[in-house]
Amino acid sequence: MDLALDVLSWFCLVAGVLFGITAGIGLLRLPDLFTRMHAAGIGDTLAAALILLGLMLQAGLTLNLVKLVLIMVFILLTSPTSTHALAKAALHGGVKPLLDLGPGTGRDDPPSKT
């Protein structure tokens, strides 16, 4: 039983780290602020949730489990608020999102600025 829990918890931790790295790659690869926010969203949600879940499995039924659950709840409540604040600040600061205007525009054919 302990072994099963350990395996499950390590699986969650490793998966969380992989999603975190993916978010980092996305931050570097995507073209502008608004698309990069979507990549950062992976780190806010699934990566953080998987790592916390892995830690919860390690904590077992203790008060630490409650604290980890609370951390998750607060991340889920605050991260969209801060993302929205960032997006709105960028818009008010005059940053225009890159928009895709026609089909088939990808990196080879960068989206036109509007």
Added chain:
Amino acid sequence: MVRAVSLSVVLYVLWLLLSGHYEPLLLVLGAVSCVFVAWIAYRMDVADREGHPIHLTWRSLVYWPWLFWEIVKANLEVARLILAPRLAISPTVIKVKASQPDELGHVIYANSITLTPGTVSIDVRDATIEVHAITREMAEGLQTGEMDRRVTRMEGAG
């Protein structure tokens, strides 16, 4: 008044779980502090429908798991987009209607949109939310309005 009582109970449970101290003196001091804070919140009129939304408690138990699953699906989709050799993104800005009756509902809907990777709410005005989506498909997924309906239902209006 119901909200003030419920707020002090919630505060007390939270404090018990976080402190881990169960000596009689500390339990009494904790209870006094929680009631005092709830009384201040009641007098300041901040423990209202928005500040302490107990009317959402039961319905949110249906909404949260659904939202969680949507977040997982959207995460996999965005991760696939990022890791694909060719960056097949089509950033789109759309406007969606929020059919919730009050601002609390709009906030829950806008935050749910942002929490789902691939869509970020960039502006909320009246009952319209402006959304930036990383691909056109994700924008279309939002325009089906399922999330909007579910948030409205959670608020007990739909």
